[in-house]
Amino acid sequence: xxxxxxxxxxxxxxxxxxxxxxxxxxxxxxxxxxxxxxxxxxxxxxxxxxxxxxxxxxxxxxxxxxxxxxxxxxxxxxxxxxxxxxxxxxxxxxxxxxxxxxxxxxxxxxxxxxxxxxxxxxxxxxxxxxxxxxxxxxxxxxxxxxxxxxxxxxxxxxxxxxxxxxxxxxxxxxxxxxxxxxxxxxxxxxxxxxxxxxxxxxxxxxxxxxxxxxxxxxxxxxxx
Ligand code: DX5
Ligand code: ZN
Numbered sequence: 001x002x003x004x005x006x007x008x009x010x011x012x013x014x015x016x017x018x019x020x021x022x023x024x025x026x027x028x029x030x031x032x033x034x035x036x037x038x039x040x041x042x043x044x045x046x047x048x049x050x051x052x053x054x055x056x057x058x059x060x061x062x063x064x065x066x067x068x069x070x071x072x073x074x075x076x077x078x079x080x081x082x083x084x085x086x087x088x089x090x091x092x093x094x095x096x097x098x099x100x101x102x103x104x105x106x107x108x109x110x111x112x113x114x115x116x117x118x119x120x121x122x123x124x125x126x127x128x129x130x131x132x133x134x135x136x137x138x139x140x141x142x143x144x145x146x147x148x149x150x151x152x153x154x155x156x157x158x159x160x161x162x163x164x165x166x167x168x169x170x171x172x173x174x175x176x177x178x179x180x181x182x183x184x185x186x187x188x189x190x191x192x193x194x195x196x197x198x199x200x201x202x203x204x205x206x207x208x209x210x211x212x213x214x215x216x217x218x219x220x221x222x223x224x
Contacts, residue, residue: 002192003169003171003192005187005193006032006171006192006194007031007196007213007216008031008032008033008066008193008196009031009196009197009209010036010146010195011035011036011037012037012197015201015204020056020057020060023061024060024061025205025206025209026201026206027061027062027063028206029207029209029210029213030209031061031063031209032063032064033063033064033065033088034065035068035197036049036054036065037068037197038069038071038081039070039071040071042071042072043072043092044070044144046144051080051084054085054086058084058085064087065085065088066090066114067086067087067088067089067090068116068137068175068195070092070116070144071095073096074092074095074096074102075096078091078105082109087111088112088134089106089112089114091103091114091115093121094117099125099129100132103115103129103133112134113132114136114137115129115133115135115137116137116138116175117137117138117139117157118142118143119139119141119142119153119154123157126164127164130165130168130170131168133168134170135170135171136170137174138154138157138161138172138191139154139176140174140175140182141175142176143175147197148177149177150176150178150179152185154174154186156189158174158191159189162190172193173191173192173194174186174193174195175195176195178196178199179216180199183196183216183219183220184219184220187220187221196212200216
């Protein structure tokens with residue numbers, strides 16, 4: 001059974017001075033999920049926002065809030081992100097020593113559990129936690145910034161992860177450098193959730209977000 005193709009705009013590329021309006025605009029423009037990038041200036045070389053800010057913009061949309069934690073440690077903050085309104089909480093496998101425990105903690109908070117892998121991290125690290133996972137987020141750039149170029153080696157990793165999960169109900173999400181040009185490659189390899197920041201928010205208006213989302217979705221679905 002193939003899982004539905006979903007587009008998750010990364011609000012990292014939105015105008016932070018009016019983030020609530022930007023979320024409303026991408027929601028109306030056809031976003032399936034809202035992808036929130038949390039960075040700590042330690043695990044990644046950039047700082048964005050934390051749980052109180054997510055709580056503040058949570059009322060802007062009823063869609064799934066897909067919270068990508070690029071923070072180390074993550075465990076002490078999981079409850080805060082759950083309380084702020086995250087629906088999916090994704091941690092990095094590289095960010096802590098006890099992945100199994102962290103994933104268990106996310107589900108114990110009643111949230112969907114995701115794990116993210118940096119481009120250089122082999123997929124074997126998730127082999128023994130597959131039954132604790134709702135989502136696998138494969139980075140196709142080194143995390144920290146929007147607007148970077150897609151790393152083609154991730155395509156083979158997607159294929160391997162797809163094979164590894166078998167019939168389990170796990171989403172495969174790809175993040176970084178997704179455009180109408182790269183989307184077909186990752187979908188063909190087995191990804192079903194596409195994060196896109198700069199490719200969605202270029203243009204700065206709801207009409208351009210609608211056209212940008214449609215272009216990614218159209219390119220992705222034309223291959224399957
Ligand atoms: C990068 C973030 C991404 C980023 C993607 O560290 O995890 O979600 O916003 O931006 P684009 O789509 O511009 O590569
Ligand atoms: Zn992200």
